[in-house]
Amino acid sequence: MDYSAKKCFIVTPIGNDSSEIRRAAEGVIDAVVIPVLQSLGFLETNISVAHRISNPGSINKQVIKRILEDDLVIANLTFLNPNVMYELAVRHAVRKPVVQICEEGTKLPFDIIEERTLFYSNDMLGVIQLQEKLKSTVEEALNDDRPDNPIYRVIESNIIQASPNITDTEKFILSKLDKLETMISNTVSNSKQPFFFNKHTYSITIESDDDISVQKFISDLTKELHKAGNGINTGAVVVSQGNRGFTFHLIVDGLSKPSIGFIEDTIEKVLKDKSIIISTKEMF
Numbered sequence: 001m002d003y004s005a006k007k008c009f010i011v012t013p014i015g016n017d018s019s020e021i022r023r024a025a026e027g028v029i030d031a032v033v034i035p036v037l038q039s040l041g042f043l044e045t046n047i048s049v050a051h052r053i054s055n056p057g058s059i060n061k062q063v064i065k066r067i068l069e070d071d072l073v074i075a076n077l078t079f080l081n082p083n084v085m086y087e088l089a090v091r092h093a094v095r096k097p098v099v100q101i102c103e104e105g106t107k108l109p110f111d112i113i114e115e116r117t118l119f120y121s122n123d124m125l126g127v128i129q130l131q132e133k134l135k136s137t138v139e140e141a142l143n144d145d146r147p148d149n150p151i152y153r154v155i156e157s158n159i160i161q162a163s164p165n166i167t168d169t170e171k172f173i174l175s176k177l178d179k180l181e182t183m184i185s186n187t188v189s190n191s192k193q194p195f196f197f198n199k200h201t202y203s204i205t206i207e208s209d210d211d212i213s214v215q216k217f218i219s220d221l222t223k224e225l226h227k228a229g230n231g232i233n234t235g236a237v238v239v240s241q242g243n244r245g246f247t248f249h250l251i252v253d254g255l256s257k258p259s260i261g262f263i264e265d266t267i268e269k270v271l272k273d274k275s276i277i278i279s280t281k282e283m284f
Contacts, residue, residue, distance in 0.1 A: 003041035009066040013081035078103040092149040097141035
C-alpha cells in the first residue's frame, strides 16, 4: 500500500528542555516512530509532533486540527501526561486510527487499559523490539476502517438499545453488560489505588557509589512516605547510574499533591549518611 500521501501526528509528553521526560520522548520519536513510518513510505513532511510545529498561528488549533484530520495518530502514554490523555480522547471522538505506545511499568487508567498498547523498554534492545512491533501495528491500524475505542462502544450500545428492532433478550444482555462494566469501574474507583491523574513524579539524584546504601535509602524513603498517610502510595524506579551516582524517579500517588518541600523534608528525615549528596527535582 502507498503511504506517501498519509499524514501522522505524534502525541507525546514533552517536558522541559533537557529534562528526562523530553529526552525519553525525543528518543522514541527519532529512533523509532519516524524511522518506522518512513520505512512504510510516509514522507517526513507528513509526520508532525506538537513541539516541533514551526508554522505561525495558534499551536493549539494546529494540534487539534492534526489530531482530527490526520490519517494516523501515534500516542505515547508514558508518564500519563494530562495533555496526552486529552488529545487521545479527542482522537477517539472522531473514530480514526490510533496506535498507543507506552514504557513498561506504566499503569494505564482503567478506561483505556483494554485498548491495545505497545509496551517498550527504554533501552537499546527496546528500540529494536518496538520498531518491529510498531511497523505491523501501524499497518493494521491504517487498514481498519472501523477503529474500536471506548467512546464508540458507548455510542453503538446506545444506538442498539434505542433500535425498535431489538429484542427483550438482547436488551437484557446489554443491561447485564452495562451493570458488569459499572461494577468493575466502581471496584477500581473504590480501591486503595489512586486515580492516574493524582500521580506525581520527582527525580532524585544521589551522589554515592554505594549501591547498598542507596537502595536502603530508597526503601526507607518510600516507607516513611507511606507512613505520612493522606492516601499516599509510592514507588521508585532507578533510571540511571553514572559518574554522578544514582538517579531514580520517585512516583507518589496521593489525594493531594505533595510539595517538593515535603519530599525534601522526608528525605532529610530518613537520610542516615550525611555524606550522600541529594538533588531533588519535581518533574510533574
